[in-house]
Amino acid sequence: xxxxxxxxxxxxxxxxxxxxxxxxxxxxxxxxxxxxxxxxxxxxxxxxxxxxxxxxxxxxxxxxxxxxxxxxxxxxxxxxxxxxxxxxxxxxxxxxxxxxxxxxxxxxxxxxxxxxxxxxxxxxxxxxxxxxxxxxxxxxxxxxxxxxxxxxxxxxxxxxxxxxxxxxxxxxxxxxxxxxxxxxxxxxxxxxxxxxxxxxxxxxxxxxxxxxxxxxxxxxxxxxxxxxxxxxxxxxxxxxxxxxxxxxxxxxxxxxxxxxxxxxxxxxxxxxxxxxxxxxxxxxxxxxxxxxxxxxxxxxxxxxxxxxxxxxxxxxxxxxxxxxxx
Amino acid sequence: xxxxxxxxxxxxxxxxxxxxxxxxxxxxxxxxxxxxxxxxxxxxxxxxxxxxxxxxxxxxxxxxxxxxxxxxxxxxxxxxxxxxxxxxxxxxxxxxxxxxxxxxxxxxxxxxxxxxxxxxxxxxxxxxxxxxxxxxxxxxxxxxxxxxxxxxxxxxxxxxxxxxxxxxxxxxxxxxxxxxxxxxxxxxxxxxxxxxxxxxxxxxxxxxxxxxxxxxxxxxxxxxxxxxxxxxxxxxxxxxxxxxxxxxxxxxxxxxxxxxxxxxxxxxxxxxxxxxxxxxxxxxxxxxxxxxxxxxxxxxxxxxxxxxxxxxxxxxxxxxxxxxxxxxxxxxxxxxxxxxxxxxxxxxxxxxxxxxxxxxxxxxxxxxxxxxxxxxxxxxxxxxxxxxxxxxxxxxxxxxxxxxxxxxxxxxxxxxxxxxxxxxxxxxxxxxxxxxxxxxxxxxxxxxxxxxxxxxxxxxxxxxxxxxxxxxxxxxxxxxxxxxxxxxxxxxxxxxxxxxxxxxxxxxxxxxxxxxxxxxxxxxxxxxxxxxxxxxxxxxxxxxxxxxxxxxxxxxxxxxxxxxxxxxxxxxxxxxxxxxxxxxxxxxxxxxxxxxxxxxxxxxxxxxxxxxxxxxxxxxxxxxxxxxxxxxxxxxxxxxxxxxxxxxxxxxxxxxxxxxxxx
Numbered sequence: 001x002x003x004x005x006x007x008x009x010x011x012x013x014x015x016x017x018x019x020x021x022x023x024x025x026x027x028x029x030x031x032x033x034x035x036x037x038x039x040x041x042x043x044x045x046x047x048x049x050x051x052x053x054x055x056x057x058x059x060x061x062x063x064x065x066x067x068x069x070x071x072x073x074x075x076x077x078x079x080x081x082x083x084x085x086x087x088x089x090x091x092x093x094x095x096x097x098x099x100x101x102x103x104x105x106x107x108x109x110x111x112x113x114x115x116x117x118x119x120x121x122x123x124x125x126x127x128x129x130x131x132x133x134x135x136x137x138x139x140x141x142x143x144x145x146x147x148x149x150x151x152x153x154x155x156x157x158x159x160x161x162x163x164x165x166x167x168x169x170x171x172x173x174x175x176x177x178x179x180x181x182x183x184x185x186x187x188x189x190x191x192x193x194x195x196x197x198x199x200x201x202x203x204x205x206x207x208x209x210x211x212x213x214x215x216x217x218x219x220x221x222x223x224x225x226x227x228x229x230x231x232x233x234x235x236x237x238x239x240x241x242x243x244x245x246x247x248x249x250x251x252x253x254x255x256x257x258x259x260x261x262x263x264x265x266x267x268x269x270x271x272x273x274x275x276x277x278x279x280x281x282x283x284x285x286x287x288x289x290x291x292x293x294x295x296x297x298x299x300x301x302x303x304x305x306x307x308x309x310x311x312x313x314x315x316x317x318x319x320x321x322x323x324x325x326x
Numbered sequence: 327x328x329x330x331x332x333x334x335x336x337x338x339x340x341x342x343x344x345x346x347x348x349x350x351x352x353x354x355x356x357x358x359x360x361x362x363x364x365x366x367x368x369x370x371x372x373x374x375x376x377x378x379x380x381x382x383x384x385x386x387x388x389x390x391x392x393x394x395x396x397x398x399x400x401x402x403x404x405x406x407x408x409x410x411x412x413x414x415x416x417x418x419x420x421x422x423x424x425x426x427x428x429x430x431x432x433x434x435x436x437x438x439x440x441x442x443x444x445x446x447x448x449x450x451x452x453x454x455x456x457x458x459x460x461x462x463x464x465x466x467x468x469x470x471x472x473x474x475x476x477x478x479x480x481x482x483x484x485x486x487x488x489x490x491x492x493x494x495x496x497x498x499x500x501x502x503x504x505x506x507x508x509x510x511x512x513x514x515x516x517x518x519x520x521x522x523x524x525x526x527x528x529x530x531x532x533x534x535x536x537x538x539x540x541x542x543x544x545x546x547x548x549x550x551x552x553x554x555x556x557x558x559x560x561x562x563x564x565x566x567x568x569x570x571x572x573x574x575x576x577x578x579x580x581x582x583x584x585x586x587x588x589x590x591x592x593x594x595x596x597x598x599x600x601x602x603x604x605x606x607x608x609x610x611x612x613x614x615x616x617x618x619x620x621x622x623x624x625x626x627x628x629x630x631x632x633x634x635x636x637x638x639x640x641x642x643x644x645x646x647x648x649x650x651x652x653x654x655x656x657x658x659x660x661x662x663x664x665x666x667x668x669x670x671x672x673x674x675x676x677x678x679x680x681x682x683x684x685x686x687x688x689x690x691x692x693x694x695x696x697x698x699x700x701x702x703x704x705x706x707x708x709x710x711x712x713x714x715x716x717x718x719x720x721x722x723x724x725x726x727x728x729x730x731x732x733x734x735x736x737x738x739x740x741x742x743x744x745x746x747x748x749x750x751x752x753x754x755x756x757x758x759x760x761x762x763x764x765x766x767x768x769x770x771x772x773x774x775x776x777x778x779x780x781x782x783x784x785x786x787x788x789x790x791x792x793x794x795x796x797x798x799x800x801x802x803x804x805x806x807x808x809x810x811x812x813x814x815x816x817x818x819x820x821x822x823x824x825x826x827x828x829x830x831x832x833x834x835x836x837x838x839x840x841x842x843x844x845x846x847x848x849x850x851x852x853x854x855x856x857x858x859x860x861x862x863x864x865x866x867x868x869x870x871x872x873x874x875x876x877x878x879x880x881x882x883x884x885x886x887x888x889x890x891x892x893x894x895x896x897x898x899x900x901x902x903x904x905x906x907x908x909x910x911x912x913x914x915x916x917x918x919x920x921x922x923x924x925x926x927x928x929x930x931x932x933x934x935x936x937x938x939x940x941x942x943x944x945x946x947x948x949x950x951x952x953x954x955x956x957x958x959x960x961x962x963x964x965x966x967x968x969x970x971x972x973x974x975x976x977x978x979x980x981x982x983x984x985x986x987x988x989x
Contacts, residue, residue: 094929224913224944225911230911309921
């Protein structure tokens with residue numbers, strides 16, 4: 001990953017130097033190797049001092065472009081495969097002006113989840129090296145090796161996404177092909193009885209502290225004024241109705257992003273309470289696939305979407321209700 | 327402080343027999359905001375309206391609720407009454423305590439309780455009503471008729487006779503449509519061409535009518551009173567202004583093997599042709615697929631012989647853009663393809679034909695000059711068997727679920743004409759039911775049976791097969807309860823009719839709704855049968871549903887009356903209950919525009935203050951109030967809740983729901 005980082009740095013510097021772009025959206029070093037944060041770099045110096053791209057750069061940078069692409073001059077951005085779907089979706093919704101953005105597609109190879117690593121008993125991490133499926137972790141106490149599939153981000157565990165947009169690419173390593181079923185967890189939930197499922201979600205959503213991190217990170221949640229922040233909408237009050245805490249907040253949010261959610265998995269990644277929020281969205285995605293035909297939001301930056309397009313072949317709500325949907 | 331008046335109508339015994347109207351009026355008096363509550367026998371009557379007007383004035387009412395029938399019946403009446411008393415007409419709400427209550431309940435206590443809730447709900451809404459003003463939009467005094475068949479011709483003539491400009495856009499080289507192909511017409515048996523062609527000539531000569539033949543509608547923008555339509559004038563490779571219709575080109579053209587589509591492909595025509603003798607415009611057209619010059623660059627014989635130099639091989643499609651106040655869709659029909667009906671052997675036997683092909687075979691201008699000869703060997707058929715409902719009333723999925731309506735009558739006509747002209751011919755008709763309602767229709771059919779001895783057999787045909795040159799028609803006779811096989815020389819299939827497939831594109835361009843069978847949907851099946859739900863778009867002929875010539879002509883004239891009614895107005899009042907975005911919350915994401923069935927939503931870039939003395943440009947939705955029909959699809963799609971419907975705001979609807987749920 002170091003070689004990729006160097007190449008990225010070199011390109012970003014060149015773009016800034018030539019004046020082709022006014023800023024670069026990337027990741028900035030944190031206090032530790034595992035806490036890089038999204039950042040905007042406006043000069044070569046800033047890049048040299050702060051830029052990082054490592055195994056912990058899971059954050060999706062597309063949403064920042066809503067504001068950044070409005071600024072003077074072009075904005076360059078590094079997008080991993082899954083991030084490009086969010087980018088496309090935002091272009092489709094006219095939230096990003098494509099012409100103001102220079103997209104550099106970067107390889108991903110699955111990012112690591114430091115929480116999962118810590119749960120394996122690894123702490124005081126100072127560096128990480130990945131060779132195939134071995135994660136060699138250097139800690140204050142020495143070097144430990146973890147099995148990579150055990151410690152990647154949930155969103156990466158089922159990812160088969162490929163770059164949908166690029167003005168150029170920095171891909172130095174080939175990604176191994178693989179077969180995954182991203183709906184496996186959803187199917188487990190579907191197999192539950194209604195009571196079991198209710199109990200599952202009650203347990204999960206009761207953990208919610210309404211920090212709004214999921215909403216704030218979600219590229220589909222990009223409203224100028226969120227309905228939950230708008231007392232006039234009457235929705236904030238509904239969200240506070242507490243069969244169990246915050247259930248309606250998450251359900252309303254899932255409805256609002258349905259058909260637009262690209263399954264980027266950021267909601268679950270940022271949740272401090274580890275609520276598997278992506279499962280709500282993924283259920284919607286699965287339903288859309290079954291009821292209206294396979295659809296992946298963010299695959300195109302224009303065209304029709306299943307939930308806002310009527311066709312005669314559409315499933316009738318009654319059929320869904322009666323369990324007779326095609 | 328709101329001052330609400332409530333008026334409960336008895337509707338004679340319609341409401342009062344099931345709802346205790348006095349109790350409702352009494353109970354409602356204690357509702358917060360209600361300062362007046364009364365009941366009366368007929369609120370819609372002159373006296374009832376007087377009562378309302380008086381109460382508005384005397385009690386300074388700020389809003390009123392009428393507990394009566396459906397708003398579809400008398401909302402306009404009560405709004406007008408309110409306006410006359412000085413109250414904004416949109417401060418009136420109707421609680422439907424008839425259709426929604428008294429008519430569907432039997433128990434008086436229950437119905438009374440429900441009526442109270444319904445009235446309370448309307449009160450909750452009216453409290454949030456805001457006075458609205460209807461806007462105005464201008465009307466362009468010109469109509470477009472899409473399709474130049476009998477429906478389009480009739481509509482155009484009627485509109486033009488009222489003094490308005492009309493353009494007919496016809497995709498074929500001539501107007502006339504299906505009716506031009508017919509031989510005789512039921513029930514009077516007059517010659518189709520004899521009654522149609524004078525009307526075609528009238529169109530051509532009418533100073534207010536412009537015929538754009540060999541043209542198609544390419545794009546439609548705008549709204550009622552104000553459509554802008556782009557029309558593609560397809561290259562006919564013949565200068566319309568020069569061609570005199572002398573037909574010398576047709577004689578000289580060496581490429582004569584094209585299928586004559588006007589004769590249903592039963593004979594051939596040259597590459598340059600005039601569809602039929604009475605074509606309007608009487609101008610030739612070149613089929614580029616067939617023309618040797620256009621395909622290989624060598625030939626040019628027609629150009630050499632054309633005395634007026636009308637041939638132009640270089641001609642390209644051109645486009646015209648015109649403005650219209652109203653659009654009539656009259657795109658017509660075609661018989662269905664019979665590929666799914668192998669059992670009748672249509673594709674395998676030349677002597678199994680469709681009824682429309684029979685029309686051409688019997689027509690004096692047809693391929694056999696009106697002598698009925700069977701296609702395979704040009705012999706007179708001695709036994710002719712008709713099969714009805716081929717693809718009509720079909721629930722198997724191969725055909726159409728509906729009745730094509732015209733087949734019973736034209737089959738009786740064919741049978742009768744054949745028996746009249748060739749009395750030695752045996753004519754059999756297989757049918758499911760014979761449906762001949764209509765003036766002089768059943769008499770017509772009975773004449774075929776009783777006077778002309780046509781052999782009607784109740785039952786369907788299972789199979790038609792060729793045995794030693796004879797067509798064996800195997801079917802059931804349900805009256806005698808037996809299976810029969812009839813040896814026939816000619817089999818005629820009454821193929822179902824379906825809307826001309828190009829109607830789908832037209833409907834999409836016009837945002838006119840279409841049903842599962844591709845028939846255009848009317849605004850109300852009974853009360854607004856010639857209007858499309860899209861304002862300013864009207865429907866004539868089979869594009870709206872199967873119908874015969876008399877019905878088509880009536881509908882076309884009805885359409886014309888509606889169009890004239892629109893075009894005589896200088897300005898249109900627009901419905902103020904339209905969608906309206908809160909631009910401060912609009913994301914500009916286009917979801918509302920995607921779901922808008924009327925194309926009412928566009929986007930504009932606007933500058934917004936974002937604090938700190940700065941501004942930013944944002945893309946925000948813009949609703950054209952003249953196009954918006956107030957359906958509300960956009961309001962529920964908008965993720966940020968920026969879109970709202972005036973007169974039916976989300977807040978009003980939620981307060982109604984709350985009023986219903988309140989114990």
